[in-house]
Amino acid sequence: MRAQLGTVATPFYWVTNIPQRLEDWGQDTFRSRANLQAENEALRTELLIHQRRLQQMAALAAENVRLRRLLNSSDMLQDKVLISELIGISPDPLTHTVMIDRGRRDGVYRGQAVLDAFGLMGQVVEVHSNSSRVLLITDSSHALPVQVNRNGVRAIAEGTGNLNQLRLRHVSNTTDIRAGDVLVSSGLGGRYPVGYPVAQVEEVVRDPGQSFATVIASPKARLDRSRHVLLVFGNEDGDN
Amino acid sequence: MFGSADRWVVIGAVLVALLLAVYPLPLDWRWGRPAFLLLLVIYWSLIVPGRTSLTLVWCLGLVQDLITGTPLGQHALGMVIVTYICLQSYQRVCNYGLWQQACWVFVLVGISQLTANWVYTMSGGNAPGLYFLLPAFTSALLWPFCYRLLEHLRHRFAVS
Numbered sequence: 330m331r332a333q334l335g336t337v338a339t340p341f342y343w344v345t346n347i348p349q350r351l352e353d354w355g356q357d358t359f360r361s362r363a364n365l366q367a368e369n370e371a372l373r374t375e376l377l378i379h380q381r382r383l384q385q386m387a388a389l390a391a392e393n394v395r396l397r398r399l400l401n402s403s404d405m406l407q408d409k410v411l412i413s414e415l416i417g418i419s420p421d422p423l424t425h426t427v428m429i430d431r432g433r434r435d436g437v438y439r440g441q442a443v444l445d446a447f448g449l450m451g452q453v454v455e456v457h458s459n460s461s462r463v464l465l466i467t468d469s470s471h472a473l474p475v476q477v478n479r480n481g482v483r484a485i486a487e488g489t490g491n492l493n494q495l496r497l498r499h500v501s502n503t504t505d506i507r508a509g510d511v512l513v514s515s516g517l518g519g520r521y522p523v524g525y526p527v528a529q530v531e532e533v534v535r536d537p538g539q540s541f542a543t544v545i546a547s548p549k550a551r552l553d554r555s556r557h558v559l560l561v562f563g564n565e566d567g568d569n
Numbered sequence: 570m571f572g573s574a575d576r577w578v579v580i581g582a583v584l585v586a587l588l589l590a591v592y593p594l595p596l597d598w599r600w601g602r603p604a605f606l607l608l609l610v611i612y613w614s615l616i617v618p619g620r621t622s623l624t625l626v627w628c629l630g631l632v633q634d635l636i637t638g639t640p641l642g643q644h645a646l647g648m649v650i651v652t653y654i655c656l657q658s659y660q661r662v663c664n665y666g667l668w669q670q671a672c673w674v675f676v677l678v679g680i681s682q683l684t685a686n687w688v689y690t691m692s693g694g695n696a697p698g699l700y701f702l703l704p705a706f707t708s709a710l711l712w713p714f715c716y717r718l719l720e721h722l723r724h725r726f727a728v729s
Contacts, residue, residue, distance in 0.1 A: 331641065336590075338636040345592045420591045422599040423694060455638070461640055469694060476587050490697075492596060554597065 332433075332456055339460040342428045361558035398403050408522055409562040410444075411435060415555070425468040427451075429558060432459040440520055444562045447547025448526040449473075449514055450558060465552050466527065467492050474517040475527050477510045486512060486527060486546065492553050497544035502535045504542065511565065512546055522561055527538065575728040581607055582722070583629065587636055600700050603708040604678050606633055608649055611677060612719050614655040615663050615670075626652045643688040647681030654680070667713040675709035 382384035413435075417428035431437050433456050441453040443463045451471070455462035464471055476483045477498075482505060485498045500506060510530040516523030527544035535542045586605040594602060606629065614621040630645025637644070654677065655662070662673055679702055686701045722728075 331635075334635050335638075338638070341588055341591050341636050341666065344588055348591075417591060418593050420594075420599060420602065421639060422596060422700075423689060423696060424638070426638055490694075 335455055335462070336457040336460075338428070339432075339457055342460065346416045382548060387408070399529050411437075411560040411562070413443075413558050413560055415430055415558060423469075423490065425451075425465040425471075425488070425552070426454070427463050427465065428460055428465055429560075430460055431560060432457045432461050436562070437461050437560060442521045442525075444525060444559045444561060445550045445555035445557070447551055447555075448528070450550040450552060450555070451519060453560070463558075465492075466548060466550075467495060467552060472498070473489060473527065474514040474515045475512040477506055477530075478513050478526075479510055482506055482507055483515055483517070484512075485542070493547050494531075494545045495548060497530075497546065498541075500542045500544050502537065502539075502542050506530060506533060508532055508541075511549075522563055575726070576637060578722065578726045578728050582719070587633060591636055601707045603711045604681065604704050606644075607648055607651060607678055607681055608674070608708055608715050609719070610652055611655055611674060612716060615650050615659050616723070618656055618659045621652060621656060623649055623652060628653040639685075640688055641693055641702065643685050644681075646688065647684040650684060651681050653678045667716060670716070671709045671712040674712040675705050678708040679705035 394455045411431060413429045413431040415427055416430045419426040429443070437453055437456050439453055439456055443450045443452060449466060451463045451465040451468075453461050454464045465488070466473060466486070467488040467490070469488050471488040472485050474483065475486045484500050484504075484506075486495045487498050489496050497506075497512075508530050511526055512530065514521040514523060514525045514527050526549040528548045530544060530546045532543055532545045534544075583606070586609045589605040590602070591703050610621075610626055610629065627645045627649050630643075630648040631641060633639075633644040634641050662670060665673065683707055686696055689696055699708075
């Protein structure tokens with residue numbers, strides 16, 4: 330019912346987004362040629378670097394599939410994605426949610442994972458007809474299963490209510506985890522796809538008096554800056 | 570409830586208040602966002618107490634809950650309680666000076682923030698400190714301007 334009624338919210342977020350759209354439009358329209366050329370140059374260089382990585386990636390992916398066949402495990406599938414734009418943020422400082430401009434009409438469903446260019450952002454919690462609400466991973470009611478990219482140690486990353494901090498739960502003092510480790514989604518909850526970067530460990534405090542170590546990580550995704558996000562399809566059998 | 574021309578002015582004011590309630594602000598500023606819709610409802614119940622309906626206020630609160638994505642009933646509860654207090658006390662309060670009224674508004678918005686905080690902690694969150702009272706403070710500061718503006722609009726459009 331909430332999803333049906335929630336559609337009334339969309340126009341408000343559209344209207345409050347107008348100043349931002351005007352600013353974007355202004356920036357796109359009034360730019361010097363030199364500026365554009367410089368940006369073009371930078372993008373070309375970046376593209377070249379990414380293409381080189383991709384060349385290697387194709388070979389590696391093929392090898393990965395072959396090895397997985399040898400092990401009789403299932404193939405990794407390419408995830409289908411949909412690009413979406415942010416139209417609003419939660420007015421309440423205690424809940425970290427954002428509104429995006431895709432909804433039921435575009436096939437968005439509850440529980441869908443949302444990424445930006447740098448890492449995992451969160452999941453869709455409310456779908457309206459042409460907008461939806463996304464709960465960010467730093468919301469204090471959110472937790473997701475992750476693993477350390479270096480050695481595969483699994484943990485649960487919990488939101489703290491602070492936009493640039495996650496906390497790992499129940500990591501024992503002897504676990505091999507240190508500052509600088511990259512945490513990727515482990516896909517164990519069945520909610521998020523496997524292998525997307527989530528956070529980087531900032532600080533590990535091991536106090537022998539405590540039963541668990543305190544591990545603080547900062548999200549990879551730019552939760553307070555990204556305006557373009559990606560919706561990943563593929564875990565549709567979650568709750569709908 | 571109002572005549573047809575009046576109705577559009579009231580609806581317009583409500584829409585503007587709702588827009589201001591979701592206007593994007595930097596994270597730290599969001600703590601101090603004044604409760605615009607509540608200010609409008611308080612003004613309304615001071616000026617035309619005879620025609621303020623608690624049911625309508627409840628519905629407005631529900632609309633605000635839908636738009637801001639809070640648990641359904643959070644704003645509605647706060648607004649109904651505040652409106653009830655207003656309706657009990659309007660005879661005394663409308664004789665106050667503007668800044669005295671502002672102090673009263675501080676208490677009223679504080680009450681609504683308290684219920685909001687209560688709902689929030691009941692749904693499993695833990696709110697840090699007394700930050701949740703900041704909107705009461707900013708709303709009180711805004712009250713005199715808000716009051717003058719709404720009075721001006723009311724006379725301009727002859728809403729009664």
